[in-house]
Amino acid sequence: MTKRRPDETPEQPAVRETLVSRACAWCGAPVGYSGNGRPPRYCSGAHRRRAWELRSAQDRADAPVDAGGRSPDPVREVVLRTETVVRSVPVAGPPAPAVRLSGAPHTLPEDAVEWVQALAYLRRTAPTHPGLSPFLQQLARACERTARVLREADTALAVDDQAQE
Ligand SMILES: [Zn+2]
Numbered sequence: 377m378t379k380r381r382p383d384e385t386p387e388q389p390a391v392r393e394t395l396v397s398r399a400c401a402w403c404g405a406p407v408g409y410s411g412n413g414r415p416p417r418y419c420s421g422a423h424r425r426r427a428w429e430l431r432s433a434q435d436r437a438d439a440p441v442d443a444g445g446r447s448p449d450p451v452r453e454v455v456l457r458t459e460t461v462v463r464s465v466p467v468a469g470p471p472a473p474a475v476r477l478s479g480a481p482h483t484l485p486e487d488a489v490e491w492v493q494a495l496a497y498l499r500r501t502a503p504t505h506p507g508l509s510p511f512l513q514q515l516a517r518a519c520e521r522t523a524r525v526l527r528e529a530d531t532a533l534a535v536d537d538q539a540q541e
Pocket of ligand 1: 400402405418
């Protein structure tokens, strides 16, 4: 119902707009309006609650971080990177296995006890061993050179020990 102002002429149409419905602010469904009171913003209580939950959650997220808010910084990870490098390093190891005339490998004595046992075996068997007896002089000279080198090395070690005291 519109009141016409007194100076309006009947020929001029009066224009009046009346809200009939509006879209639900959550789902967009049309919500009828009866004309009484404030127009409804939602089609249902459920959609009003969902909209309120979203607003209040956003408010909590936007609060300062020390007040429980969400940090605006990007998520960072600490990654420990371990790089493994494989390289070959020559190290002093056991002597390479010797090779017999037949081509078969054999090992040398590995410690002093085994060397002493090997030399004792040489002493016992060389005089009658058919493979060694032709070379007794060569074996004897090799043993003498070996004995000389061992004594010289031992003397040098003793001098080192005295120098360190
Ligand atoms: Zn709705």
